[in-house]
């Protein structure tokens with residue numbers, strides 16, 4: 451429900467008050483002109499968090515948008531989110547405007563539990579909107595001494611962000627005319643080089659819907675089982691708030 455009447459959004463906040471948190475912006479850092487990390491302070495001690503859990507932000511009176519924490523520290527009462535500031539919608543506008551000291555209401559984390567903790571090999575494909583999930587996921591993978599690889603399809607202006615942050619992933623250029631073109635070239639070369647490893651991996655595909663769908667089709671062509679593909683589209687060209 452990305453768009454709801456104002457009174458519905460008001461009622462949801464009031465009636466489900468235990469599911470909404472009062473949060474305060476503690477810090478903002480721009481990693482690039484389009485990637486902004488925001489640290490929020492809130493009472494989190496009673497909440498669960500799983501890598502991939504998302505929170506609903508009220509981007510305007512009527513518009514609700516999902517974002518995924520990259521870290522969630524119950525004891526310290528802080529969580530962080532990496533926002534893609536793409537400039538085309540109210541969610542992006544809100545993230546762009548937020549400053550330390552601003553207060554807002556945000557839903558408790560919920561949604562799909564994507565991380566498959568029983569697998570040893572984890573493979574990630576995403577874009578700017580998936581960086582936050584990737585950071586949360588990688589922390590768990592490292593804690594459990596598992597193996598991870600990933601490809602990020604990014605706008606040129608964000609290509610250096612993963613390397614600057616020390617994320618060990620490959621980046622490719624976004625190609626809107628042919629979604630995931632560069633990522634698929636890389637993926638197929640890797641699958642051919644290490645077919646056994648890819649057959650044992652679990653794949654997390656998040657971000658642009660057209661790109662993740664193309665990527666999944668190639669995985670299936672190479673015999674990867676659907677049960678090892680976790681797909682969640684985060685946005686689609688021309689659609690509002692998935």
Ligand SMILES: Cc1cc2nc3c(=O)[nH]c(=O)nc-3n(C[C@H](O)[C@H](O)[C@H](O)COP(=O)(O)OP(=O)(O)OC[C@H]3O[C@@H](n4cnc5c(N)ncnc54)[C@H](O)[C@@H]3O)c2cc1C
Pocket residue numbers: 504509515516517518519531532533534535536538539540541542543561578579580582583682683684685686687688689690691692
């Ligand atoms: C479960 C879930 C978790 C998510 N987690 C994150 C996260 O951690 N960080 C994050 O940045 N985003 C995340 N997203 C994606 C974010 O919710 C969408 O990008 C959302 O559409 C942004 O809302 P908006 O109001 O800015 O744009 P909208 O009003 O929804 O869309 C307006 C226009 O902008 C376009 N658009 C939307 N997103 C993008 C984009 N990223 N790049 C280019 N054009 C775009 C749309 O196609 C549309 O034409 C998540 C989405 C889901 C479903």
